[in-house]
Amino acid sequence: MQKSFFVLLAVISFLGAQAQSSLSGTISNAEDNTVMPYVEIYFPKLEKGGVTDLAGKFQINNLPSGEYKIIISYIGFETYSKTLQILDGPNQLSVILTPSAIEMEEVIVSTPFHQLQRENVMKVERADIANLKTKGAITLADGLSTIAGVSTVSTGVGIGKPVIRGLSSNRVLIYTQGVRLENQQFGDEHGLGVNDAGIESVEVIKGPASLLYGSDALGGVLYLNPEKFAVANETSGDVGLDYFSNTEGFRANAGFKSSGNKLKFLVRGSTTSHVDYKAGNGLRTTNSRFRENDLKTGIGYQATSFKTEVRYNYTESTLGIPETIGEQTKRRSPEMPYQKLNNHILSSKTKLFFEKSSLEATFGYIFNDRKEFEEHEHEDEHEGEDHLDEEGAALAMDLKTFNYNVQYHLPNWKNLETIVGVQGMHQTNENFGEEILIPNATTNDFGVLATSHLHFKNDSDLQFGLRYDLRSIVGEAHGIDGEDGYIADVSRDFNSFNVAAGYKLLLNKSIIGRLNLASGFRAPNLAELTSNGSHEGTNRYEIGNSELNNEQNVQTDLSFEYKGKHIELFANGFYNTINDYIFIEPNGEFIDGNAVFLYQQQDANLYGYELGFHLHPHPLDWLHIESSLESVTGKLSNNEYLPLIPANNLTNTLRVEFSDQSSSLQSYYAFVTLNSVFAQHKANTFETESDGYNLLNFGLGGSLFVGKQQIDLRISGNNILDKTYISHLSRLKTDGIANIGRNVNLGISIPL
CATH class of the missing domain: 2.60.40.1120 (Carboxypeptidase-like, regulatory domain)
Incomplete structure (x- = not known):
């Protein structure tokens, strides 16, 4: 050694x-x-x-x-x-x-060849977290829902699960710090699990990305880019504070980073706390309160031909699970039921640069400790607050995941770039609670891939690749055969070949066309294979199916972009065919007062589009008029609609931006947005239809200089008319609980 x-x-x-x-x-x-x-x-x-x-x-x-x-x-x-x-x-x-006039382009990191968006064969949406914050988002999941093609299945305001073109849960992968995030994301009331502090931007791959990321990337990928280290020989820091009127919530964070010629370091901490949110009808949703603490740090070393970095993220979350409109309080300690999560993410990324090639190796270890409490409550008469006895959690699961990704960039051959690599994961789940939702189990993944990018002289590009994956799932038996809650042992192997091909053509100086065809797959998760019990978060008795097959899909995606001096347009259309789509439906029976739901499989199709328009007339450089329309339809092969498909959505924004380097207020902006969500009549048999609604939002802010000190200020208001509405993707819809009402966000950030 x-x-x-x-x-x-x-x-x-x-x-x-x-x-x-x-x-x-x-x-x-x-x-x-x-x-x-x-x-x-x-x-x-x-x-x-x-x-x-x-x-x-x-x-x-x-x-x-x-x-x-x-x-x-x-x-x-x-x-x-x-x-x-x-x-x-x-x-x-x-x-x-x-x-x-075209806004500054950024490098896309989530695709393998790190191109600018205009050079990329695959259309990828990118958004800066700082811009999402100007829109008053309470959580990262809330902010992501403002990106075209992305929605959120919500349980109040603290728990949000991203939806990409109608697909969510284990069909959408989350990448953070360059590694896949594993945090029992199969659960309906399991949120994103990532805090936005210390995240610089998000990239969204809309469609199958199994070629690059393996199983579970059937619906798409949310790739979270951590903040960069400081440039060489510089030191900087910042502090920030946000207040949210509706939830009387606050969010504070502070960061510091410093880099020498070779050694780099950064650290950032944040804390947030919210009371129950208030809907437009003036009623607070009991137990929608939540709090979270987050720490991110990293150290890097860069020599001439060698670069390495190690990052660590610890997140502690306490999330109330709302179920009803009850006592109207502003308490911050949760009531039963509630979740307590501790998540550790340790990652390392190393690059070796040779004269004509390079080798990159990324390793990650994730420890997710998830507990759910349903009883054991007592009251302290001296303090008048509910105190929660954390002994005997109803549900307690430890998920440990080690993953790796090693890629070799071959020497370029003329205009051809090629990457070959291996990816894999070793995962164990252990139970320590009174209830068992999924068994103790071990999951192993292994995948091998090759992908190439060919650039032609006519400014067109071709990208293609092939991948093979193998997943093994072994679960232990639990309980006594024949009794309620018994889970049989399971041992299943799943494998899949996947391909992807894309072509980008510069039709003229202003128009780019892209055509992509990609396949993806998802192996069934442990809940779908083994469930046999009441799932308190969803108030139903779930029974799994150990004979489920892979989900396998093929998506065709066609997009056009026009960027001129005064106007920008985009149009994206897609058609997604999924074989053996896994879904859950009731069988009409009840156990312990809960409806029994069974996991089933059937072929499905999803199709839709995103359209966008951006007018920035010149010489009125400060004026921007933006509009976008999103639509997705999902159907099973028996012609029934898929559940949890977002309603059609039209967003119109008027935005102004000014810059004056000679004044103390050097840059400032203001915007007003009308978000029109149409009625959703294409509901699943076991869903109810949803009414349409309009939400009016605004924002303004700028960078103020007091002497040489920069101060960034912002104010935004969402649902400023205090509309009472229920989103089709709200898990509280069945209880008639409305979404959040008027919310004003005040924010300040001070670079140091």
């Missing part, structure tokens, strides 16, 4: 001692040939970059030799993207940026 350690140390020292290269140059404005300070220069593959100084100059040191894409970006200018040959020693690059 000691010998191996010294060998590894010698390899790292050798890599760090490789011939060092640098890149320096000047960035200037094409309009007047003036230099441009504060322009960002970034190498996506190296995850390294810098910023120009007041003279428009930059220098990036310790670069490995080889071919690397460079991205140069600044707000209001066309993003520069080019592949450079970095030679040993000093390298020079001077770039002239062209002013552009």
Whole structure:
């Protein structure tokens, strides 16, 4: 072991001692040939970059030799993207940026070749978390629902589960810190499980992504990008505070990061707390209160041809599970039933850069401790608060997951890039509570993949790939055969071949067309295979089916984008065919007062579209008029509609943005949005139809300078007319409980 350690140390020292290269140059404005300070220069593959100084100059040191894409970006200018040959020693690059009405583009990380959106074969939605916060989102899941094609199945305001084009739960993968998040996401009342503090942006793959991510990516992927380390030789920090009027909630967070030439460090902590939310009818939804504490930290090291980082995230959540309109209080301690979650995410990512190729290895360990309490309550007469005895949790599960992803980027052959890799997961679930929802079990995944990207001279691109996956599930027996709650042992193997192919064509300077065809699969989860008992979170008795097959789907996706000087348009259409779709339905029987639900399989189809419009007339650079329309329909092969399909949604926004570097209020914005949700008449047999409604929202904010200190202020209001409504995707709909009413958010952030 000691010998191996010294060998590894010698390899790292050798890599760090490789011939060092640098890149320096000047960035200037094409309009007047003036230099441009504060322009960002970034190498996506190296995850390294810098910023120009007041003279428009930059220098990036310790670069490995080889071919690397460079991205140069600044707000209001066309993003520069080019592949450079970095030679040993000093390298020079001077770039002239062209002013552009099109908003600054970012690098897409969730797809394998790290392209700008306009270069990407697969259409991926991207949103900055900072922008989502300007819309007054209480939780990350709430903010994600403002992205086209994304909705949320909610249980109050504290518990939200993302829906991508009508698919959710184990059909949508969540990636954070570069690893797949596993937190018993099969449960209807199990939320996203990630805090937005320390997350920089989110990318949404809408459709099967099993080629890249394996089982459970049948419906899509939400890829959460953690905040970047500081650039070399810089130190920064910030503090922020939010207040939410409806829930009398607060959210506070603070972060610090510092980087030297090679060593990097960051840390961020946050806390949030909310009372029961109030609907438009003035009634508070009892036990919808929640609180959460979160810590994220990371350390990185970057030499010339070697880069590694380790990140850790701890989240502690206490979530009330609302069931009725009861006592109207503003207590913050939850009542029964409630969940208490402790989630640990430890991840590492290492890259080795060779002259014409590279190797990337990502490892993750996730420990999810989930408890649900239903009884054991007593009251302390001295304090007048409900205190919860945490002994004897009704449900207690520990989920331990180790996953790995190793990818080798082969040397480019002409205009062809290729990646081969292996991915896998080892997972164990153990029960410690009074009730057993799913058995003690072990899950093992293994997948091997190859994908290539071919760039043609006519500015068109072709991407294609192939993958094979194997999943093994072994569950222990629980209980006594013939008695209620008995779970038989299970041992099942699932395998699948999946392919993906996409073609992007630049029809002219302003129009991009994309056609993608991809397959995906999902192995049934433990709840679907083994359930035999009451699920208190859903008030039903669930019986699994150990003979369930893989879900297998194929989706065709066609999209067009037009970006001109004054107007932008997009149109995305999709058709998704799913074989052996797993669903649950009642059989008409009752056990212990709960309706019995059985897991079934049947083929299904989902289809729909997203349309978007953005008008930014010039010379009125400050004015933006935006509109988007989303629609999805889901049907089983017997022509019944699928459950939990979001209603058609039309969003119209008027937004203004101003910038004045000579004043203390250097930049500011304001917007008003009308969100029109149509009636949902395409309901499943066991659902009720939903009425349509209109929600009026607003927001304004800006960056204020007091001396040299920047202060970012914002205020937003959602449902400002205090409309009483019930979303079709609300799990409280069956109890007639309305969604949240008027909510005003006040936020302040101070960079240090």
